[in-house]
Amino acid sequence: MDLKLDFSILKTLTELPGIAGRENAVRQYLKNLLSAYADDMRTDVTGNLIVYKKGSSDKNLLFCAHMDEVGLMVHHVDERGFLRFVTVGGIDPRTLLAQRVRVQTREGELPGVIGTKPAHITTEADRGKAVGVKELFIDIGLSGEEAKKRVEAGDWAVLDRSCEELGDGLVCAKALDNRAGVFVLAEIVRALKNPFYNVYAVFTVQEEVGLRGAATAAFGVDADVSLCLDTTGAADIPGCAPQDYITVLGGGAGITALDARTITNPVLFEKLKQICDKNGIRRQVRVAPRGGNDAGAVHLSKTGIPTCGLSIPTRNIHSNVEIVSKADVADVFRLAYAAAQEGLGDITL
Ligand SMILES: [Zn+2]
Structure with missing residues (x-):
């Protein structure tokens, strides 16, 4: 897996305006960026952008990444x-x-x-x-x-904040929550070639006000499994004790075990850890009793969908000086890409 990410796309994404319910500029940018790579593309009533890529099996993978910022x-x-x-x-x-x-x-x-x-x-x-x-x-x-x-x-x-590189491989910007996840999902759409799953890459709306877009998106797709790409707090800063860090900047892809809205299906949780270990992808487990993301809405859709939140550690989250590590972004990309391309195997409980 030697795939290079184009971080100029992340810079552009963070500088676009798009609060919850007003995601049009982000959606329009993604339509232009991804139309050449999609087998189908549509916007649903709520405003979610649904990009479809056909796979080689009859199983459907739903990716979510929310476009809105606070x-x-x-x-x-x-x-x-x-x-x-x-x-x-x-x-x-x-x-x-x-x-x-x-x-x-x-x-x-x-x-x-x-x-x-x-x-x-x-x-x-x-x-x-x-x-x-x-x-x-x-x-x-x-x-x-x-x-x-x-x-x-x-x-x-x-x-109003332009995106700047900081220190050793870090990026500082507004709206990294969740344009960093949007960036990863856009790069997955661009990179996938004949994946195992039929991939529904959904760029959702209104996550920040209660996972609203993900609820309608998940209802509209017959998903066998779902991965939600989002940022999460990295509280590895002065004044916080190590047991309260949630995640650590530079510590690799965050794989959610539990947050305020979701407890991850244990079979799926183990499979994702195995993919990391097999491919040399750095990982950390996310246990965030006060956070939530699109996975909270998706896993309860219809009769239930095995879902895991994959998280990009972010310092100063929900401010205009959010910080992520490019290496962590790449780790989340490699994990999510491998899951879609190769499949997750049997994840029944
Ligand atoms: Zn978010």
Whole structure:
């Protein structure tokens, strides 16, 4: 298995805007990227992009990777042109202070910043306190009249951050959750040649607000087995104890044993570990009692689908400085690719 990943695609993917329910730019990019490699491609009612590649058996493998990122939606434009917003998906307001954003309007993008009271006018009691979303606003530098003309409730915003290489083989960007998983799945579609399974590569919507796209996608595909590609927290940082790391950056592909939504079928779990060991793919087991991903919705679809979440360790997850390791991304790719190409064998309990 000597397959090179084109990380320029990951950079492009992270810089596209696409909060939950507003994934169009990502979907359009993937359609263009993958149409030459697909035996069939369609978008379902919910917005999931379903890319099909025919295999050599009569078994179906459902891959999921969610396109959406966490972000902001405007709910009010005030008299002086400041935008008030709600968060879409789980964002810690501490990570929003003093950030640049790109507001998506019907006429295109507007740059803005998230304003904060400067230190000079905060009181002693305010200082060092966490700030709530209600105390934050987006400043787009326009008068009230002009702002109301150009922005309305329902417009949305993403954090503004270009994708940069960092340190030794790391990538730092916004939306690596889950454009890193999307990238892996796109590269699998591009690399597979006559795989064992009929592969349904589904780029799902609205994962960050409750696995909504995956629920309809899984219902629409008769899957024998499913692998969900997503990022997961790597809490290997100062202030966290080793037993709370969940995963370690640079430690290889995360294979989920348990998270808040799923306990992986034990036969499938063992098969995936065996594929890693046979192919020299570095792996770590993910036990994340507070996390969840598309696997949570997929494994309960219809009469049940054996499903495992394959995870890319990510530091600072759900912020605009998420960090992944290119080596981990490659490990998840090699594991998922091998599973699709060679098959997983009998996974009945
Ligand atoms: Zn995710």
